[in-house]
Amino acid sequence: MRIVLLGAPGSGKGTQAALLEKHLGLPHISTGVLLRHAVAEQTPIGQQAKAIIDRGELVPDDVMLDLIEERLAQADTQQGFLLDGYPRNLAQAESLDALLERLGRPVDEAIQIDVDPEQVIARIEQRAAQEGRSDDTEEVLRHRMRIYQEQTAPVVDYYARKGLLTRVLGEGSVEEVLQLILSVLSMDERGAAP
Numbered sequence: 001m002r003i004v005l006l007g008a009p010g011s012g013k014g015t016q017a018a019l020l021e022k023h024l025g026l027p028h029i030s031t032g033v034l035l036r037h038a039v040a041e042q043t044p045i046g047q048q049a050k051a052i053i054d055r056g057e058l059v060p061d062d063v064m065l066d067l068i069e070e071r072l073a074q075a076d077t078q079q080g081f082l083l084d085g086y087p088r089n090l091a092q093a094e095s096l097d098a099l100l101e102r103l104g105r106p107v108d109e110a111i112q113i114d115v116d117p118e119q120v121i122a123r124i125e126q127r128a129a130q131e132g133r134s135d136d137t138e139e140v141l142r143h144r145m146r147i148y149q150e151q152t153a154p155v156v157d158y159y160a161r162k163g164l165l166t167r168v169l170g171e172g173s174v175e176e177v178l179q180l181i182l183s184v185l186s187m188d189e190r191g192a193a194p
């Protein structure tokens with residue numbers, strides 16, 4: 001199964017994708033994680049991306065497409081994958097569709113996790129205290145949320161128009177949200193991968 005997880009910064013998509021990876025036995029592909037890794041390794045992409053991430057803006061689409069294409073070429077994605085953080089604007093959604101069409105592996109499901117913006121801010125404040133991510137300051141977070149509204153929210157409608165979208169409320173506990181997503185995917189604990 002090929003799944004796209006959508007949601008504002010702090011909506012819990014990374015958290016849920018990590019759990020779904022275990023339940024479904026599918027690789028979790030987070031563009032945020034791939035980028036932070038590239039920054040830590042000081043690769044050419046990492047060097048280009050660092051300042052952009054720190055400002056809360058989006059890394060250029062061509063860079064992201066190269067990154068995702070390289071990841072989807074790896075053998076573990078053949079049976080499916082969970083995309084977290086990609087696509088983040090309409091151009092990325094269209095490029096992803098073109099790429100997956102070429103590979104004969106189209107998106108099966110898009111899941112949007114809805115959370116009230118005030119809750120998102122509280123969550124990210126907590127993560128900032130725990131992890132100290134450079135883009136988790138209040139000012140950068142507000143900018144990330146603006147970019148989300150302007151550029152990423154239209155991606156939700158894009159998948160709705162294709163008949164692939166389900167929305168889940170992401171305001172319960174991590175476990176409650178997981179169960180909602182699993183029920184959308186017609187899965188339960190017994191369906192877990194070994």
Ligand code: B4P
Pocket residue numbers: 008009010011012013014015016030031032033035052053054056057058059060064084085086087088092123124126127135144170171172173174175177
């Ligand atoms: P991401 O890493 O995708 O950052 P994010 O939107 O904050 O999501 P994340 O997955 O980390 O957080 P989550 O909601 O799970 O991107 C970072 C940056 O990379 C972007 O700003 C951009 O610059 C760049 N980038 C990434 N992808 C890109 C692309 N495609 N194109 C261009 N640029 C790109 O969790 C947040 C917190 O909430 C966690 O601390 C978690 O513990 C907590 N939480 C989760 N669920 C909860 C629940 N149910 N209850 C309470 N707390 C919960």
